[in-house]
Amino acid sequence: MHIDFYYDLFCPWCRIGHKHLLEAIDRRHAQGGEPVILAYRSYQLDPSLPPEGMPFRHAAHGKAGEALRQVSEAGEAAGLPFRFDLVTRMPNTRLAHRFVALLPEPLKPEAIEALFRAVFEEGRDIAACGEIETIAASVGAEAVAVLEALRRGDGEDRVSADIASAARLGVKGGPLFVFGDRFALSGAYPPDKLLQAMSRAAQG
Numbered sequence: 001m002h003i004d005f006y007y008d009l010f011c012p013w014c015r016i017g018h019k020h021l022l023e024a025i026d027r028r029h030a031q032g033g034e035p036v037i038l039a040y041r042s043y044q045l046d047p048s049l050p051p052e053g054m055p056f057r058h059a060a061h062g063k064a065g066e067a068l069r070q071v072s073e074a075g076e077a078a079g080l081p082f083r084f085d086l087v088t089r090m091p092n093t094r095l096a097h098r099f100v101a102l103l104p105e106p107l108k109p110e111a112i113e114a115l116f117r118a119v120f121e122e123g124r125d126i127a128a129c130g131e132i133e134t135i136a137a138s139v140g141a142e143a144v145a146v147l148e149a150l151r152r153g154d155g156e157d158r159v160s161a162d163i164a165s166a167a168r169l170g171v172k173g174g175p176l177f178v179f180g181d182r183f184a185l186s187g188a189y190p191p192d193k194l195l196q197a198m199s200r201a202a203q204g
Contacts, residue, residue, distance in 0.1 A: 001028075001033070001034050001035065001036045001037065001179075001180060001198060001201060001202055002036075002037045002039065002179075002180050002181070003021070003025075003036060003037070003038050003039065003177060003178065003179055003180070003198075004039045004041050004176075004177070004178040005017075005018070005021060005038060005039065005040055005041060005175060005176075005177055006041040006042075006043045006162070006166050006169075006171055006174060006175060006176040006177075006178070007040065007041070007042075007043060007112075007174050007175050007176075008042075008043050008044055008045045008093055008174050009091075009093040009096045009097065009112070009115050009116065009119065009126060010045065010090060010091055010093050010119060010126075011045055011173075011174045011175070012071045012075065012082055012120060013071065013074075013173075013174060013175060013187070013188040014116075014174040014175040014188075015075070015080060015113075015116040015120060016071075016074055016075055016078050016080060016188040017174070017175035017177070017187070017188035017189065018109075018112060018113070018116070018175065019078050019079070019080060019113075020078065020188060020189060020190055020191045020194060021038075021175075021177065021191075021194055022109060023191040024191040024192075024194035024195045024198065025038065025198075027191060027195055028195060028198055033198065033199075033202065034202060036198070038109075040100060040101075040108050040112065041162040041165060041166065042097035042100070042101065042158070042159045042162040042163060042166075043162065043163060043166045043171055043174055043176070044092075044093055044094065044097075044163060045173065045174065046090075047094075047163070049090065049091075049092040050092060051092050051094070051095075051127065052092070052127055053089045053090050053091040053092050053125065053127040054089070054090045055088065055089060055090070056087050056088055056089055056090040068082075068084050071084075072084070074188065075120075080116075080120075081120075081121050082120045082121070083120065083121050083122070083123065084120075086121075086122065086123030087119065087120070087123045088123060088125075089123075089125045089127070091119070091125055091126050091127035092127045093126065093127070094159060095126070095127060095129070095132060095150075096115050096126045096127070096132060097155075097159045097162075098150055098154070098155030098156060098158075098159050099111070099115075099132050099135075099136070099146065099147075099150055099155070100112060100115070101155040101158040101159055101162075102146040102149050102150060102154060102155045103142070103143060103146055104142055107139060107140070107142055107143055110139055111135070111136075111139050111143060114135050114138055114139055115135060118131060118135055129151075132147070132150070133147060169184070171186075173186065174186075175187070175188060177189075177194065177197065179197050179198060179200070179201035180201040180202075182200075182201050183197075183200075183201070185197055
């Protein structure tokens with residue numbers, strides 16, 4: 001079973017969808033389902049941001065405030081805090097995506113959640129090299145080992161290929177789950193729905 005997960009790191013719904021997906025995969029394994037190969041695919045909600053990002057301005061009232069409240073409530077239900085009051089920057093996530101692309105596959109789930117946590121719980125700017133280095137250190141020696149390659153510019157081709165793939169699929173927001181190249185779901189679906197999608201894909 002192959003699943004492509006298209007996500008951005010400044011996308012709160014992607015964070016929720018990521019946790020739901022990992023829960024669904026764990027449940028499928030527990031039920032004796034076939035192994036799942038999870039491929040992380042980079043996507044940027046706003047690729048036009050300058051490399052250093054931009055100030056993040058959010059409104060406590062109106063549509064913007066209501067959207068943030070909806071995310072916070074969904075995050076709370078998933079056990080994921082969101083502290084939008086601490087977020088001061090809208091980062092260009094390309095550097096962070098390159099970091100993830102260079103990591104060994106087993107480290108990616110932990111590193112992605114560490115990046116999400118840095119942004120949405122601690123208000124850190126993941127467009128900054130220093131923040132990526134700190135996050136890498138928190139993940140472990142294997143993550144630190146890719147930093148030299150990151151500084152050389154490695155990982156750019158993988159991120160560009162993922163973003164081009166997302167464009168071909170017509171991705172307009174995240175997260176997007178593609179199950180076995182058969183069908184896709186867009187949105188932070190609950191684990192039950194994702195588990196059903198895996199079963200459907202496995203049935204051919």
